[in-house]
Amino acid sequence: MADAAPIHVLLAGPRGFCAGVDRAIKIVEEALRQYGAPVYVRHEIVHNRFVVQNLERQGAVFVEELDEIPDDGQPVVFSAHGVPKAVPAAAEARRMFFLDATCPLVSKVHREAEQHHARGRHMFLIGHAGHPEVVGTMGQLPPGAVTLVEDEADARAVQPPPGAALAFITQTTLSVDDTAEILAILQSRFPGMAAPAKEDICYATTNRQAAVKAIAPQVELMVVVGAPNSSNSVRLKEVALRAGCPRAVMVQRGRDLDLALLDGVSRIGVTAGASAPEVLVEEVLARLRERGPVTTEEIVVAEEKIIFKLPAALTAAAPQQA
Known part of the structure; x- marks a missing residue:
């Protein structure tokens, strides 16, 4: 034409x-370099089939759950989106060597959730149901400790436990404008609600x-x-x-x-x-x-120079499995 x-x-x-995605991919690649194939990855390391297929060609094996992984001593990597606490606990119970590729900015939200919970606050999590990051964040705390708020309708209707102190956290990948609108509704209804020290949207x-x-x-x-x-x-x-x-x-x-x-x-x-x-x-x-x-x-509109370090297990001398 x-x-x-x-x-x-x-x-x-x-x-x-972004820095979190770059780090997650490098974790899989470095684990393959140090330990050889296979390296198991629970869920897509990041949401991109081109990336996943490229890692598969290098020897990565993607699974949905840990019970699909044999007890062969090879590394297991958790995806950049984060996982519920039950997942590393299950890996430890099986004595798996695992590497956590959770984005540090998602881990920040996890720590915030724990801190609010420790202070007796009930949490609203603004996010999308079923997204791996939301599943992982809600899985940091006991059932019932977090209420998911997906949209403005949820924000208008949500009813926290009676008399509970409140806080909010958010998924890191939301629309900035949509989140602001949801948050405005929650803050008008619950003016005493505690906020993150630094915005959760990355x-x-x-x-x-x-x-x-x-x-x-x-x-x-x-x-x-x-x-x-x-x-x-x-x-x-x-x-x-x-x-x-x-x-x-x-x-x-x-x-x-x-x-x-x-x-x-x-x-x-x-x-x-x-x-x-x-x-x-x-x-x-x-x-x-x-x-x-x-x-x-x-x-x-912005220059990005953020780099996240790899886990110590990959930057120190590679540990040998017994």
């Missing part, structure tokens, strides 16, 4: 991998949404590179539409982009969720070039 009208692409910055989620907001009013189509089970990626699509972009689509790979969507379009925004590697953004750009000339411009 050499005669197609040129397309100008606004690239969101930042986009793609820097990467906030920055990626801010970049999309900056681009959305300037483009006719937003392409989000990400997986449908990736909370932060789904939020980017929603944010683009809310911020004034007339159309937004999510693709997992460049080949998934329907070129028919480009008919009559001259300006496109491209971003990627925190679990999508930059190589997939390059695939999308290559796909766009199949149609005709493409120019790119990066719109950067």
